Structure formats: C-alpha cells, structure tokens
Amino acid sequence: MLVYDNRLSGVRVHAFSTGQVAVKKPYRQWRGVEALRIPALVTSPSWTEWLPIWSYLVEFPDMKVLIDAGETPRVNEEGWFKERTKNEWLLKRLIRFKIELSQGIGAQLQRAGIDPRTIDYTILTHSHTDHAGGLSDLAGIPVVMSRKEFDQSQRFLLGAVSEKWPSGIEFKLTDFPDTDALFKGADHSLHPQLSLVSTPGHTDGHLSVIVRDGELSLFFAGDVTFNQSQLADKRIPGISASFEHAYATMGAIRSYALYHQTIYLPSHDPDIITRLDQRKTLTRNEVVTYTGQRPV
C-alpha cells in the first residue's frame, strides 16, 4: 500500500503488513523489576490485540530499499523453530502469528507490481523472525544490518531463526560506536538521504533508519517501542534485551525529534498509515520532557 508520496522529491513509501502478530501484554509494556520480566512474560495469560508486521519499501528516484522483510507465512509450519528448541518453547509462550500465504512480502511486492530485482538493499532493523522471516522471498538482494546483530543471530539470539535464511546472501554489515547517544556514529553510506543509526535495547544490535525528505525525517524505528505513546510516555517494552540501553535509545530519539520534524514509524504500530498520510510529526510536548535521566 502506497502510504507516502512526495511528487516533488520523488520519495515514496509503501507499507506492507506481512500478516499479524500478538504478544503477551507485558512483552509490549512492562513495569517492574527487569530481572523478572522473562518469567512474567512466559506465565502471563494475557495477549495483546492482533498487530501489524510492517515491511516498508522506500523509493528514492535513484534507489529502492526495503526496511525489514516481515514474517513468512511458513512460520506456522510444524517444527519451523525446531533447530532451536529453546526458541520454540519460549516463542510459543511469547508470540503468536496469523499469516495468510498471500501476505508474504514476495506475494505482496508482486501484487503491487514491484519486481524484487529492482530493490537495491533489504535493511534489517534486527534479526527477529518477524523482521527477517521474509528474506526467503528476497534471495539475491543484499542485506544490510549491524555487525553486532548479525553476529548474535548466527550464534544464538532468542527469536532469530537465521538457519532459515536463504543461502548465499551478500551481507553489508555496519559497525556502530559502543555508545552513540545522539546518533553521531550514523552510517550514511547507502544514500545521501538515508542514515542508519544504532538504537540498542530491544536487541543489542538493533538499528533504525532515518529517511530525510526535505524538512521531514521519517524515522523507521523497528521495535524500539510498539507505538508512539510508549515513546512519549517513556514506557518500556518487557522484551527489551537491556532496559538501560532501551531507555537511552528512547532518549536519543526524543532528542533527535526535538530538533527535526520527525514522523515516528515503529514496526507494529497500526497508526503509521494515518501518521504518514497526515504528515503527523512528534510534537514538542511529546519529546521535550525528556531529561536525559532514566525515569523511575
């Protein structure tokens, strides 16, 4: 679905929801002691409503990039996670998918008349299955991700199923500085209007993508938060690998949005269509209260 079309600059964004996901409610938002979050997530009986799994295609006049590949319909096949039994046991208790065969990214690109061979890069915000599962439809397109995320996905990272990725992928791995509070170590090498920034928290190697279109910054935030109010209210997702990094990342985005007109676009937020359509940027009120301190 074409959700952003600037005829003057030629920047266009298509959003494809590759099915739906539900997670345990404390997975989306957690208030409590960090160390208790995983047992709480596993045992919680309450699930969120069904949420989208966005894969974004960004078109510049001279380049096309896909931001996240979404989930593959094959995720519900019996034994899909079986090579990683710990993954299978945990994932079934944390996350559910509802995906039709027609909702895989390959099928959706085809219906939209977009030849995958014209896509220059697939950028992964992180390697979790609901962001990387669709790689199986995108063989031949170079994959961009952070080196830290790649390394963890090849060893063990809860939620990543890298053994199902197609063989022969050409990876372009980005190294970020260890701490990068104001995105000073951004990688601008793919396109002059596109920056990769380090946004750890959900996973250690998580990145976000900033696309600049004139005065506007489209901030593709992956799973930094599930929605915009979480960013504005400093509410942390329970699934974060590190609460400290997650808070620092939210602070960095809020600081960025204080100085740039920023449309915030996480991967599981149903409101991104309205936000892009109406060019709704983060307001000063939503970001100015951040003090740089971890909230209590």
Ligand SMILES: [Zn+2]
């Ligand atoms: Zn996700």
